[in-house]
Amino acid sequence: MELGFYLDLRSPLLTSFPCHRVAVVPPETESSPWQNFADETVTGNSVLSFESEQFPQIWNTSLTGQVFDPPSLETIWMEITSGAYGQVQRAKGLFELPDGALIQMDFVDALPGSEYRELNVPRWLEGRPNRFSGMEVVGWNLEESTIKQILLDSCLSDHALSQYQSYYKETIAS
Amino acid sequence: MKIAVISCIHGNYEALTAVLSDIEAQKADRVYCLGDLVGYGPYPNEVVELIRDLEIPTCQGCWDDDVVEGLDACECSYPSQIAEKRGKLAHEWTNRVIKSEVREYLANLPMILKEGNLCFVHGSPNSQHEYLLPDKPRLLH
Amino acid sequence: MSSPSLIVVAGPSGSGKTTWISQFLRQPTTPTYYVCPGLGNASVDSAIINYRFPSVQVIPDTEAQTVLSRLS
Structure with missing residues (x-):
């Protein structure tokens, strides 16, 4: 299952069933909602995180x-x-x-x-x-x-x- | 002698004044314009009036010819379908807003400017509508 | 990668989620379903997975909730 950035990772729908959670995050990301959510972290493309900006x-x-x-x-x-x-x-x-x-x-x-x-x-x-x-x-x-x-x-x-x-x-x- | 060559201003008055001030700063001895004063941009009349007032020698571009002779006067080809749609819209608009004396000025522009052993044209020496692309190196011979 | 029945992939836009999933789907022990909830029927990602991995069954957005609630 692929979760777009627009979904709330704390949604009960996404946490209520057994699964293996993978986060694909930019290199050198120290902490992010995705890593908190995931069992496994994979280094992906070097994209800017927009946490502090207006949501796209x-x-x-x-x-x-x-x-x-x-x-x-x-x-x-x-x-x-x-x-x-x-x-x-x-x-x-x-x-x-x-x-x-x-x-x-x-x-x-x-x-x-x-x-x-x-x-x-x-x-x-x-x-x-x-x-x-x-x-x-x-x-x-x-x-x-x-x-x-x-x-x-x-x-x-x-x-x-x-x-x-x-x-x-x-x-x-x- | 330092020569500045400008072209394809396409009704962009701001760009023209910016380039002219740069030409002045670089102390060019002569300025030549290769046409296409109008089309696309919102200030076709203002661009023509400025070029005319400054007496910059100019030859006729394909867009200048189109507002004089009409769009179907040549077998012009556009590089893409969207370029054709946009080109036709821009032509209709320009044709509507252009002043009669501006149209007359464009109609009387020469096809070729000559200065010593230099020749200035918009497209090719044959036509202002002809593209001389790198894969046609022999056209001039 | 033990044998989880469901793998959920998350990350910022453009980080490479679909790329990672595509690499995963190329392995011989591929899962058989893919779902990308929230984009309606115009999901480009779902269509790409469908075209590139014909053996993977793409679950339509409208059925995602039903399928997921069966797992919990």
Whole structure:
């Protein structure tokens, strides 16, 4: 079970059953609610702890059925993660591309750059993908409606999608 | 001789004045502007008026041509779908707010500026809409 | 790692919880369920685990409480 930072570790729901508790914390963290909670502590990424700051907000959206124009996705991912629509601490997404691939993108504020990974799933080249894709952003003062709008502005129309899909199907066939 | 070259101001008046004061501090002998005075930014009229008042030699950029000839005048390609959406919005807005004398100034900008053995253009010597990217090194020959 | 029936992973945002879980799930003695409560049906983490580890059953957020109350 994965517990997001937004859950209260003292919640009876989380303490009422037998389990092995693991805390993944930044290096050199001497004490934290996570370590107090855990049976085992693992050193993870060097992210800033935000205990003394305002609690960040978490925003997520499903994008299932949407397929992205790749250069637009690259542009808005860069804009979002560099703080154009609010300070972002963490962003992760699953995005469909016109060649049928499903990619995972990850950004952590304290770590350099973003990570990209193509998931090992079948290429979807028949209409709009009927499998989950979506995005999650953790940060402060997020302009949620603008983020949603630029995501949609970067998605392909039915016409553009079918053109891409017939092109890729031909390429694969030849 | 120290030459300052500026370009693609895109209606950003604050950036233009900041760069001009830096040019002054660096004591450049000449200033040339490679166009795209308007588009995207909120001060297209003010930028054109400042460049005109300072008599900075300027050639025509693709955005300057678009507000004169209309957006469909060229086969311009945008690098992404979102850039195209934003570009069209910015064009419509600029086209709406721009003063007639500013449009006339942009219409009369030269395509090419020459100074001795130097040639200044916005895109390529062929067109202000042409991109000369690193993978096309032979276009000039 | 003895044989706890349930492993709960917590930590600050971006610290590497999903990464740690992914490494754990790569081991041969993998557990068969994953749950990440509180994010509704748009949980990117749940979807990633689902895509990357097809043998792991991801418990939907709406069923998390029922499943957990059965454990206590």
